Structure formats: structure tokens, C-alpha cells
Amino acid sequence: MLKLHIISFGCQMNAADSEEMTRPLLERGYQMTSDIAEADAVFVNTCTVRQHAEDRAVSQIGRLRRWKSRSPGRLLIVAGCAAERLKESLQKRFPFVDLVSGAKSIDEYPAALEQVLKKKFNFEKETGDYFPSAPPAGLKSQPFSGAPQSHVTIMRGCNYSCSYCIVPAVRGREQYRSPAGILQEIREKVSRGTREIMLLGQTVNSYRYPREAASFGRDALLTWRRTGEPKTARDFVDFPDLLRLIEPTEGLERIRFMSPHPHYVSDSMITAMAECRKVCEHIHLPVQSGSDRLLRLMQRNYSRLEFLSRVAKLRSAIPDIAITTDIIxxxxxxxxxxxxxxxxxxxxxxxxxxxxxxxxxxxGTAASPMQGQTAEAVKKERLKRLLELVESRALSKKARFIGREVEVLMEDVRFGKTRNFFPVKFERAQTPGRLARGVIGAFENAALVVKG
Ligand code: SF4
Structure with a gap:
């Protein structure tokens, strides 16, 4: 039995890509292992958003030299954003890597993997017993991991150019999946036990798909060019429409999404969130700065006032919504x-x-060579002050749940999350994968606790 080990750095998009990109190997009979020593294949999904993440990924690849040298038949695949940015240097520096596949090449990846596997194995002879003869079934949907929560990628890439961000360079322009393909993947996952889905996209709420193409019901990735774009909102299925399409899915209890861009938090999106019972009362809305001057330098495409007005609308339409953010x-x-x-x-x-x-x-980003870089000591001191403020407020926000009954989707026997994405610990064992209800009795070690 061939064994596969996954090492995934970075965000949830990367974790979802890892699931998706290892599917052809799982379909060929590889079994997952958490023990790298017994693995016949290692899949490393890299991240380049921060230098630290990239350095960790590169040194991880270096450490795999020994693992690979123990058996040259072992397979090592390096994918993701750092692989896109450093492709040639990675190939030169680590010649023992079998396949380097950048984040933009996800569509070409199955064919590239096929080539590598052909060179490496005589399938018929070595693995014929459990490798199906059919080629891997594309990359449009992700394999089911068996957890009550699953990721569903609805779009890839980003059309923005925030001055600090490398993502558009390594992931390319936005591509959208068809509503039919998304719904099909959700139904499949729900039929196998998923209760909560997380819709994923770099700017997930800029999703749009031409109504005409959507009516064909095909699963296809689509990139819109400037010419030929639909003229009115009614010409395409947008993110609020997609939420309403997913809502009636039988057996599905919760819908989440990550990460929305503040510019696309429209009134219609807020109304859809409020009206769709399954859409959870939580939004992660990256603001990055409270200064208009810096928001302009960052090229974020909203002002402080616009951001705050969207937050106010969300709070007024969705009582008890939890709002989280990213700040630089x-x-x-x-x-x-x-x-x-x-x-x-x-x-x-x-x-x-x-x-x-x-x-x-x-x-490779616009902010890197900017004049007036902030001294490290100043960054450190400001981060400390910001964290103190954020943490003191977060404590009081969580404390409001003490004495209240909450609904929790159990991730294991004692631990789960509320609809607002707060972790909850149960003192009494519950059934994993099911919804449980309990009254919050305490707040301990960053978790709400249901006593007794
Ligand atoms: S919206 Fe900005 S920060 Fe987010 S992925 Fe696109 S460029 Fe990067």
C-alpha cells in the first residue's frame, strides 16, 4: 500500500488546494499517513504571503533531502504560491524534487503529475492491483476528508493589486466556478456527512458567473476579460445569489465563507446573509488599517468611513454577528x-x-521598495499596543455569551464551534459531527465552556 503525507503551509485556500491536488494520488490508491517516515509520497504546499512562511517552506523542502535519499522511488511534489514565485530556483536548488507546480498551474497539474508518475512507475506492473486505469478526474471539486466541515473553492486568483500583496502575482486573475459545479460538490459532501461548508476564494464575495453560461449547468472555470463582460447585475449570478442557491441544500446546516473583500459587501449581500438561515452569524472582513492615507497607499479600494458603514449595516441586519478582521x-x-x-x-x-x-x-510588490519603511522596533511596539487593545475587547465580547444557550457543531467529543465561530468546550461528551446545544457556564483558556 503506497502512503501519502501532506505538509501544507498558509491559509485555508492552500489547505483546500492540498486536498484538491492530492486527489489524483488518492484516486490511484495512495492512503494518507501522518508519519512522514513511512510515506512513499510527500506533497508540500507552500505559502509566500510572508517571508517567514516562505522561509519555513523552503527549509522544509531542504529537510526532505534525507527522506528522499533513503529511497529514490519516493515521490516529492512541491506546489503553491512559493513554488510559483521561486519555481526555477527551487528546481536548481533541490533537484531531488520530482514536480514543482506553481499556484497558477493548478489546471495543468493533473497532466504534469501524470507525466511524472509515468516516468517513475510502470503502473501496470507495479501498481495495477489498485490503480484505476481511468485518468484523474480534473481538479474542479475537492475530495471529501470525512470531517463535518468541508471547504468548497468557488473562485481562484485576485483582480486587486493591494500594494503589499504577492497573491495576484502568484495566483493570477480571478477565475470562477460554475454554480452547477459548486452545488454538485456541496451535495456530494453533504451526502457523506458534511454539515458545514466554508466557501473559499481570495475575494470570495466578488464571485460572479454569467447567467447564460450557468443555465447550461456545466462545471467550468471562467475568467472574464474586460471585453464581453455582462453589462448589468442581472446578467450574472453573484455572491448573494450563490448563497441563496446553496441555502436549500438538504442536510446542510451551516454556510460560511472566507475571505470577503469590504468593497463587495453590498446591501444585497447583507440582506442575503440575514435572510439565509444557514449562513452563520460571522464575517471575517480584513480592514488592514484605520487610516485613509494608508488605505490609499495600500490600494485597498475603500475608505475608513465606507468600511465602518458596512460594519454598521451588518450589525443592524444580523443581530449578534461576530466580526473579525486582519490588521497590518x-x-x-x-x-x-x-x-x-x-x-x-x-x-x-x-x-x-x-x-x-x-x-x-x-x-515583487509595490510596497517593498516604498520610501519611509517603518523601523522594526516601532513595528514591534505598535503591534504590542494593538494586540493589548484587541485582546481586551475580545475578552469582553466573548463574555457576553455566559449564561446563554448556544448551538455548537461538534468537531470531536468535547470541542466544537458556535455559529459565530467561537470555540466551545463541553465537559460532557457529545457526538462528533452533530449539532449540540448547551448553556455557556464559563470562559476558560480562550474557549467558552458548557459545564456539567
Ligand atoms: S484583495 Fe488584496 S490582499 Fe487580498 S488577495 Fe487580492 S491583492 Fe491580496
Whole structure:
């Protein structure tokens, strides 16, 4: 029995891509293993969003030299965003890697993998017993991992050009899956036990698909060019429409999505979120800065006021919604006044949690060579102040649940998440994969606790 080990760095998009890209191997009979020593194939999905993530991925590949040298028949695949950015240098530096497949090449990946496998094995002779003869079935849908939550990728790439971000360079322009393909994947996963789906896309709520093409019911990836784009909103299925299409899926309990862009949080999206019972009361809405001057330098395409007005509309339409965000500190030219604007925005938006990062310059982005880079010590000190504020507010936001009954989707016997995405621990064992209800009795170690 051939064994496969996956090492995935970075975001949920990457985790979903890892599932998707290892599907051809699983369909050929590979079995998953958590023990790298017994693996016959290792799939490394790299991330390049921050220098630290890229460095970790590269040193991981270096460490695999020994694993590979123990048996030259072993298969090593390196994929993802860092693979896209460093393709040639990775191939030169690590010649023992069998296949380097960048994030933009996901559609060509099955054919490239097929070539590598053909060179490596005589399938008929060595693996005929359990390798099906049919070629891998494309990359449009992801294999089911057996968990009550599943990812469903609805679009790839990004049409934005935020000045700090390498993603558009390594993942390319937006491509959208057809509603038919998305619905089919969701139904399949629900029929095998999924209760909650996370719709994924780099800017997930910019999703759109021509109504005319959607009516054919095919699963296809589509990139729109400037010419030939539909003229009115009614010419295409947009993100709010997609939520309404998914809502009636029988057996599905919860719908989440990641990551929306504030520019596309329209009134119709907020209404769809409020009206679709299965859409959870949580949105992760990256703001990045509270300063208009910095938002312009970052090329984020919204102002502080626009962001706050969307937050206010979400809170008024969806009572109890949890709003989380990402914030960058120490962007080039950030003054103390800009930073104070960010602190004030954190208070005004009343976030439930925020992931805060020091600005990390990435080669190939507009922000990397900008004048006025912020000194490391200043970034560190501002991050500390921001985290103190965010954490103190997050504590009081979670404390509001004490004494309230919540619905929890159990991920194992004791642990699950509320609809607002808060972790909950049950003292009494529950059934994994099922919805449980309980009254929150305490808040301990960052989790809400159902006692007794
Ligand atoms: S919206 Fe901006 S930050 Fe997000 S992936 Fe696109 S370019 Fe990067």
C-alpha cells in the first residue's frame, strides 16, 4: 500500500488546494499517513504571503533531502504560491524534487503529475492491483476528508493589486466556478456527512458567473476579460445569489465563507446573509488599517468611513454577528497619527477578534521598495499596543455569551464551534459531527465552556 503525507503551509485556500491536488494520488490508491517516515509520497504546499512562511517552506523542502535519499522511488511534489514565485530556483536548488507546480498551474497539474508518475512507475506492473486505469478526474471539486466541515473553492486568483500583496502575482486573475459545479460538490459532501461548508476564494464575495453560461449547468472555470463582460447585475449570478442557491441544500446546516473583500459587501449581500438561515452569524472582513492615507497607499479600494458603514449595516441586519478582521502595522510611511486612527477604528468597529501582523516587505510588490519603511522596533511596539487593545475587547465580547444557550457543531467529543465561530468546550461528551446545544457556564483558556 503506497502512503501519502501532506505538509501544507498558509491559509485555508492552500489547505483546500492540498486536498484538491492530492486527489489524483488518492484516486490511484495512495492512503494518507501522518508519519512522514513511512510515506512513499510527500506533497508540500507552500505559502509566500510572508517571508517567514516562505522561509519555513523552503527549509522544509531542504529537510526532505534525507527522506528522499533513503529511497529514490519516493515521490516529492512541491506546489503553491512559493513554488510559483521561486519555481526555477527551487528546481536548481533541490533537484531531488520530482514536480514543482506553481499556484497558477493548478489546471495543468493533473497532466504534469501524470507525466511524472509515468516516468517513475510502470503502473501496470507495479501498481495495477489498485490503480484505476481511468485518468484523474480534473481538479474542479475537492475530495471529501470525512470531517463535518468541508471547504468548497468557488473562485481562484485576485483582480486587486493591494500594494503589499504577492497573491495576484502568484495566483493570477480571478477565475470562477460554475454554480452547477459548486452545488454538485456541496451535495456530494453533504451526502457523506458534511454539515458545514466554508466557501473559499481570495475575494470570495466578488464571485460572479454569467447567467447564460450557468443555465447550461456545466462545471467550468471562467475568467472574464474586460471585453464581453455582462453589462448589468442581472446578467450574472453573484455572491448573494450563490448563497441563496446553496441555502436549500438538504442536510446542510451551516454556510460560511472566507475571505470577503469590504468593497463587495453590498446591501444585497447583507440582506442575503440575514435572510439565509444557514449562513452563520460571522464575517471575517480584513480592514488592514484605520487610516485613509494608508488605505490609499495600500490600494485597498475603500475608505475608513465606507468600511465602518458596512460594519454598521451588518450589525443592524444580523443581530449578534461576530466580526473579525486582519490588521497590518508598520506599513511604509505609517505615522503615529495613522496608527492612532487604526486603534480608534478597532474601538468603533467593535471587532470580536483581529489577526494583527507586522508589515513584511515581499519582493515583487509595490510596497517593498516604498520610501519611509517603518523601523522594526516601532513595528514591534505598535503591534504590542494593538494586540493589548484587541485582546481586551475580545475578552469582553466573548463574555457576553455566559449564561446563554448556544448551538455548537461538534468537531470531536468535547470541542466544537458556535455559529459565530467561537470555540466551545463541553465537559460532557457529545457526538462528533452533530449539532449540540448547551448553556455557556464559563470562559476558560480562550474557549467558552458548557459545564456539567
Ligand atoms: S484583495 Fe488584496 S490582499 Fe487580498 S488577495 Fe487580492 S491583492 Fe491580496
Amino acid at each position: 502595522v508598520g506599513f511604509p510611511q505609517e505615522t503615529e497619527e495613522d496608527f492612532q486612527d487604526t486603534l480608534r477604528l478597532v474601538e468603533e468597529a467593535d471587532f470580536d477578534a483581529a489577526y494583527c501582523f507586522k508589515f513584511s516587505p515581499r519582493d
